[in-house]
Amino acid sequence: MENTLKELVWEFSREAWNEYLPHLSIDCTVFGYNTAHIKVLLVKIKDQELWSLPGGYIKKEEDIKEAANRILTDRTGANDIYLQQFNFFAAANRSEDFFKDYEDGLWNKQRFISLGFYALADYEKVTPVTDIFSSACEWVDINDLPKMMMDHRSILDQALLNLRKELNYKPIGYNLLPLEFTMPELQRLYEIILNKKLNRGNFYRKMIAYDILDKMDEPRMEGKAHKAPNLYRFNMEKYNSALQNGLKEGW
Amino acid sequence: MENTLKELVWEFSREAWNEYLPHLSIDCTVFGYNTAHIKVLLVKIKDQELWSLPGGYIKKEEDIKEAANRILTDRTGANDIYLQQFNFFAAANRSEDFFKDYEDGLWNKQRFISLGFYALADYEKVTPVTDIFSSACEWVDINDLPKMMMDHRSILDQALLNLRKELNYKPIGYNLLPLEFTMPELQRLYEIILNKKLNRGNFYRKMIAYDILDKMDEPRMEGKAHKAPNLYRFNMEKYNSALQNGLKEGW
Known part of the structure; x- marks a missing residue:
């Protein structure tokens, strides 16, 4: 019992x-x-x-x-x-x-x-x-x-x-996304956490400025070749350094 | 002893x-x-x-x-x-x-x-x-x-x-500044806390966008009249609401 x-x-x-x-x-x-x-x-x-x-x-x-x-x-x-x-x-x-x-x-x-x-x-x-x-x-x-x-x-x-x-001070995504991901997939993660839509151009610029991503040589192959989206990985050295020291953001 | x-x-x-x-x-x-x-x-x-x-x-x-x-x-x-x-x-x-x-x-x-x-x-x-x-x-x-x-x-x-x-989420300055202050004085407070210089135009735009200040009718009278700086006060209703609900900032 x-x-x-x-x-x-x-x-x-x-x-x-x-x-x-x-x-x-x-x-x-x-x-x-x-x-x-x-x-x-x-x-x-x-x-x-x-x-x-x-x-x-x-x-x-x-x-x-x-x-x-x-x-x-x-x-x-x-x-x-x-x-x-x-x-x-x-x-x-x-x-x-x-x-x-x-x-x-x-x-x-x-x-x-x-x-x-x-x-x-x-x-x-x-x-x-x-x-x-x-x-x-x-x-x-x-x-x-x-x-x-x-x-x-x-x-x-x-x-x-x-x-x-x-999100304004630390990188996020490692362990939540697959090893390689597209910029829209990363943006989607941020949007889901923030519960709001983000502007695509701003997101791209901010994320590149964070300098924590490596762009892969090969895009993701699906459908038409000229539409294949770029793939990224987190650069773990830079990612971990940003985790430790913070992203440059805000004021 | x-x-x-x-x-x-x-x-x-x-x-x-x-x-x-x-x-x-x-x-x-x-x-x-x-x-x-x-x-x-x-x-x-x-x-x-x-x-x-x-x-x-x-x-x-x-x-x-x-x-x-x-x-x-x-x-x-x-x-x-x-x-x-x-x-x-x-x-x-x-x-x-x-x-x-x-x-x-x-x-x-x-x-x-x-x-x-x-x-x-x-x-x-x-x-x-x-x-x-x-x-x-x-x-x-x-x-x-x-x-x-x-x-x-x-x-x-x-x-x-x-x-x-x-500083990116909450207003600051009430109790730290005199009742009325100029924008450069407010900026100086932020710079001292952040320990870095801020761009004057950006600071002004951001601060106005926060919508927590009331501009006084009379500028501060010192030296030449055409150079008299504008004076501001915190609008305490908006300030307290921003303390509670946060400023819109970051992502």
């Missing part, structure tokens, strides 16, 4: 007090790109019509980035996901309502400050895995999000906003 | 375990603008040639923003400072070295995850106040920073980077 959510939570709680740093949790907003849609990886709470971001806690001696990677690997099977810390979520009453039916002394009923990470994952390489508190772990379209627990919808919204801002 | 730093820290520690959330601290990077210089408010550690950001801890039931405001008011006497949370600092060993001569059990020797805020303050309205662990609290020019404790220099650098990025 399956344990109820309540029993599972109490069992987890007994171990958690020894293993993890109190008051601190991690929530990961994992974005994936698939055929012109942005998806986000969500977990469905057992016995409830409520979804949450994949999350977890920090072992007492564990580095934060290590903890976030462990949590992600547990939910996705993948371990080379681009992961970025972006902010913290700390309202004093953020989990009050969710745990109101539990007695005091439960690990999960503490006040938690959540450390927010967002990740960009290769949709194809991820195998969503449920944890003990969940009945499902799935990619969900960001335009069709279900009801989420606590402040998780707000964390997700802020992760997306942050990703959009980061 | 003055207590040594060590005695003061142990005395504080006994109370702190009851009063504050463990493992969590707040560090504030307070920027002030004065005669074309960006200053930052720093605290000098007693008995040491080391400076730190103003910081503190979060009371068990206290909201984070409330805690950050309390900490700032304690150090500055001012209580309407624009305050923005921006990231967390969590390396597992970030305070190991600093507290290595203290015995275990000391509040301050725990592992702390620091929640980072930055603030923009009116230099004139701030009266720096030392706390019990410090021998000085002063405005320091960001181009002439002293040696700082732990990872505080890195927190400061990231706060500044964040402020620079935010």
